[in-house]
Amino acid sequence: MKLVTYCKSCKKDTRIKSNAATRPDLQMEKGDEFNVSCQNCEKVEKKHVNDVKAEPNxxxxxxxxxxxxxxxxxxxxxxxxxxxxxxxxxxxxxxxxxxxxxxxxxxxxxxx
Known part of the structure; x- marks a missing residue:
């Protein structure tokens, strides 16, 4: 499974580098809100843990x-x-x- 979030600037998905199996694991690893640098436009956005979704690898x-x-x-x-x-x-x-x-x-x- 891979974790992705949506970039509001370039309107593309950005991959989150984490091996968290559940959302609480991601919260313990990164915190409630964390900064994400978009892989396409390099813009840094603050994302909440609920803004991250999982997709099958x-x-x-x-x-x-x-x-x-x-x-x-x-x-x-x-x-x-x-x-x-x-x-x-x-x-x-x-x-x-x-x-x-x-x-x-x-x-x-x-x-x-």
Missing amino acids: NTIILIGVGIGIIATIILWSLFGAIGTVSVIIPLLFWYQQMDATKGFNSYMIRRR
């Missing part, structure tokens, strides 16, 4: 697809058609990303 999903394809080929040659069960691997990666994104976006911090 497609790179991790593609890695899952690659692992699934390799596992399917190996298991197909060893066990035959039962090896196609490894097609579930990319679905597990996708589900994990969607679940983490939903968990982050569904919880909001009370503004003071």
